[in-house]
Amino acid sequence: MASVLELFLKVVPVAFFEHLSLPLKPHHHNGVFTLPVVIWLMIFQRLDDKGSLWVAVQEVVRGLPASLIPRPSQRLRKRTVSSHTGGYNQARQHLPLQVVEQVNTTTFQQLMESRSHPGSGPKGDMFILDGSTLLMPHTQPLLEAYPPSRNQHGVSHWPIMRVLVGHDVHCGLATRPRWGPVHGPEAVSEQGLVEELMDQLPARAGVMGDQNFGVFSVAWTAQQRNRPVLLRLTPARAKRPFGPVLCSRTDQRVNWKPSRWDCDGHPGWPPDACVSGRLIVRKVYPSDGSGPTKLYLFTTLDSPADEILQLYGLRWNVETDLRTLKKTIRLEMPSLSVRRRAKKSGVGRPAYCLSR
Structure with a gap:
């Protein structure tokens, strides 16, 4: 201490x-x-x-x-x-x-400046998005701010908060958490909190996201802030805008355009909204010995595909960091x-x- x-x-x-x-x-x-x-x-x-x-x-x-x-x-x-x-x-x-x-x-800024790899790209600042939910004590102010979930059996007892954190993939430093209600008229999604989080990142820092964040809105938000992105897409999300035939050695330039459903949820986007980048597809073999899986990665970085894959592999360094963060500093304390x-x-x- x-x-x-x-x-x-x-x-x-x-x-x-x-x-x-x-x-x-x-x-x-x-x-x-x-x-x-x-x-x-x-x-x-x-x-x-x-x-x-x-x-x-x-x-x-x-x-x-x-x-x-x-x-x-x-x-x-x-x-x-x-x-x-x-x-x-x-x-x-x-x-x-x-x-x-x-x-x-100030603490975050000073610790970031003390690191030895400033810049952008695979060897620079990249933050992986990490989201979770927290249960709050049952009090009237928290019930109003963070409404509990409900189903056919009634309303849950506990208020629930959605929280989003960004972790530097090189050293694990965490951004200031962004949060909001999961339910109710003011409910926010993890993707909806991304915009707030990006605004507090260091200049030129990039954003990395797993399949939950591999959506057009995240790529578009990053592009509007001149931030590089590296997002993992689900097979369905990759094939819908980029075509059904994607071999495991794909590395091609693409223009990602929003779907009709994306546009319906974001009426403020321009009609020609588009994010230019690369689609990289690789078959990888997990270290736990499980069967091979295909990675569908969309990125606006210009680095070679192998470096992009190595960069995405760093996500495992912080895969459990939000759980560690919640446990270490007891975010769920009353x-x-x-x-x-x-x-x-x-x-x-x-x-x-x-x-x-």
């Missing part, structure tokens, strides 16, 4: 928090639970096995490093901090959401309000990235 704290203070030093705290109320400036202390303790909770308020406060009672509290309060200097969790809990509640978001953004959920998710991503 000491190495995580050291990296935390490197990417978001105390001076960064002092700048953030200038326009805030006095209780964010002084006392035991200053901005950097509160943010660090929230990250600590995500990475600790128990993750309770008491465990976090014990870190303060035992003494925090001077690098985190260069101007300690009198109670910190005299080591008379109480073990009660009320003060820390109030500090978390008073923590402005915009501070959490700024820490989230949050009784929408705002608390946003704060916990906001510090969750930095906790995960710092621990990578």
